[in-house]
Amino acid sequence: MNTNFVNNTVHSCPEHGVVFRGAVGGDCFAASGIRAYKNLGLAATGMENGGPKAAYGFYNTKWYDMTFIDNAKGFMALGSNQFTGGRLSTLMLNDIKVYGEYAPILDCPDITDESYCFNKSKTAWGINGYTRDSRGPMEE
Amino acid sequence: MLYRDSWSGRIVTGDTVEYNAATNVLKERTGKTVLSNVELHGFGAQDTKEAAITFKGARTNSSIVTHCSIHNSMAWGVGIKDSNNIEFTNNFIFNVRPLGFVIDTATNVTIDSNILIKVVGRDVEGGAGTGSMSYRDKEGGFAICSVYDSDRACINVTTSNNIVANSINAGYWAVGH
Numbered sequence: 520m521n522t523n524f525v526n527n528t529v530h531s532c533p534e535h536g537v538v539f540r541g542a543v544g545g546d547c548f549a550a551s552g553i554r555a556y557k558n559l560g561l562a563a564t565g566m567e568n569g570g571p572k573a574a575y576g577f578y579n580t581k582w583y584d585m586t587f588i589d590n591a592k593g594f595m596a597l598g599s600n601q602f603t604g605g606r607l608s609t610l611m612l613n614d615i616k617v618y619g620e621y622a623p624i625l626d627c628p629d630i631t632d633e634s635y636c637f638n639k640s641k642t643a644w645g646i647n648g649y650t651r652d653s654r655g656p657m658e659e
Numbered sequence: 660m661l662y663r664d665s666w667s668g669r670i671v672t673g674d675t676v677e678y679n680a681a682t683n684v685l686k687e688r689t690g691k692t693v694l695s696n697v698e699l700h701g702f703g704a705q706d707t708k709e710a711a712i713t714f715k716g717a718r719t720n721s722s723i724v725t726h727c728s729i730h731n732s733m734a735w736g737v738g739i740k741d742s743n744n745i746e747f748t749n750n751f752i753f754n755v756r757p758l759g760f761v762i763d764t765a766t767n768v769t770i771d772s773n774i775l776i777k778v779v780g781r782d783v784e785g786g787a788g789t790g791s792m793s794y795r796d797k798e799g800g801f802a803i804c805s806v807y808d809s810d811r812a813c814i815n816v817t818t819s820n821n822i823v824a825n826s827i828n829a830g831y832w833a834v835g836h
Contacts, residue, residue, distance in 0.1 A: 523817040524803065529830030532800075532823070537831040540805040550835045552819075558830070565835065580835075 525552035525584075534560040536590065539582075549581040555590055561645075562590035583613040587643075589620040595645030617643045667701040669709055670694070672742075673716040691720035697727045703734030703755070706781050710738030710761065717742040725749050732756070736775070739765050748772050757781050757798040759826060761806055766814040770821060775800050778826040800826035803833045 529536040536555035555562035563585060580596055587594055594617070596610050619641060627636035672690040679686065692714075702711030711732045712724060721744040728751045729736045736755040739745060739762040747768070752759055752775045759778045762768060778800050797806050800823040804813035813834070823830035 523815075523819070523836065524831075524833045525817075525819045527801075527818060527821045527823075527831060529800070529823040529826070532826050532830050534827065535829040537833060538799075538805075538829045539833055539835050550833070553831070555830075560829075 524550070526554075527552060528554045528556075530556045530558065532558045532560070534558070535564060536560070536562040536587075537564075539563065539565040549583070551582065551584040554586045554588075555594075556588035558590045559592075559639075560590075561592045561595055562587040563594040565596040581611040581613070582615060585614070586616045586618075588618045589641070591639050591641050593617065593642040593644050619643065668699075669702055669704070669711060669713060670699070671713045671715065672722055673714070674719050675716070689719040690717045690722075692717075692722040692724065694724045694727050699727065699729045699732075701731050701733070702729065703732035703736075705733035706756075706783055707734050708738060708761075710735035711755070712737045714739045714742035714745055716740075717745070720744065722746070723748075727751075728753070730754050735759070735761055737761065739763070739768060741765070743767050745769070746771075750774075751776075753777055754779070757796045757827065758802050758806065759800045759823070761802045762804055762813070762816065763802075763806060764812045765804070765816055768813075768816045770801070770803075770816075770818045772820045773822075775821065775823045775830075776825055778823075780827050798828035799832050800830040801832070803831065805832040805834050 536558040537553050539550040550565060553563055565580060565582070582596060585594070594615075624636045670692065672692040674687070674689045677686045677688055678684075699711050703709055711729045711734070714722065715738070718741065723746045725746070725748045730751075730753040732755040734756065735758045736752040737747065737760045741764050743766040745765070745768045748771045750773045752773065754777045756779045759775045760770070760773070762770070778798070780798055781796055801818065801821060803818050804816060818833065
């Protein structure tokens with residue numbers, strides 16, 4: 520597997536910005552080059568869920584060169600020790616910028632049902648997204 | 660529900676082999692597509708994986724799609740599978756479903772400076788719009804070598820300088836490196 524994912528942008532999605540997945544047979548997992556703003560789910564997340572043909576058990580995960588602005592649920596690298604045979608995994612973050620926004624929405628239509636503009640509780644970083652176990656691979 | 664314009668066309672590129680029974684000769688046909696400044700409206704087969712622009716088994720020649728618009732498709736916008744040597748740059752994709760740009764098992768593919776806006780769910784069972792809890796479609800904007808777990812075999816696939824807005828589920832499904 521040899522892919523290059525750089526300098527891409529995602530915004531205004533009703534759910535997540537980007538989901539990074541692992542390469543088959545990889546021992547480590549790096550992701551980079553994304554700008555995400557104003558998404559209602561996670562700006563970026565990583566999945567290491569196992570598949571039927573390979574164990575995506577990455578021992579080291581590295582994220583770098585990412586900018587997240589005003590996303591509802593921040594970013595979170597997910598992993599599972601289930602797929603590393605119980606061994607510890609390491610998450611390394613370099614050059615990650617996270618910005619929030621808390622200001623009146625001046626251009627919101629003058630209505631009261633919050634269908635256009637509403638405040639959300641926001642998260643910057645879902646720390647320690649690694650779990651001891653998970654429900655296992657999803658069916659095709 | 661089928662719409663009147665639910666199937667208006669596809670552009671499919673691939674390699675194949677023809678057999679002439681009269682002469683007992685096999686002839687190899689290799690596909691190549693060069694599109695520039697073309698608008699595709701309503702292409703793709705509704706609620707299937709038959710994308711408006713499809714590369715399937717196009718392993719021999721080089722293809723280029725640039726400065727085109729693909730919009731109001733009832734299916735995927737672009738689908739690339741088992742194909743090589745494709746340059747897809749500076750295109751605009753709008754209102755497709757439930758995946759915008761899908762690539763699986765490919766070599767030497769460049770996806771650069773494209774804009775993808777509004778990827779919606781299907782309105783059949785499994786689509787996000789139906790509220791089905793038992794099954795959900797694979798949905799998203801750019802799905803780079805990551806839609807089908809068994810098909811994550813990509814070599815030299817570059818995804819750069821693209822923009823996604825308002826895509827269901829996730830703007831990008833991308834493989835780490």
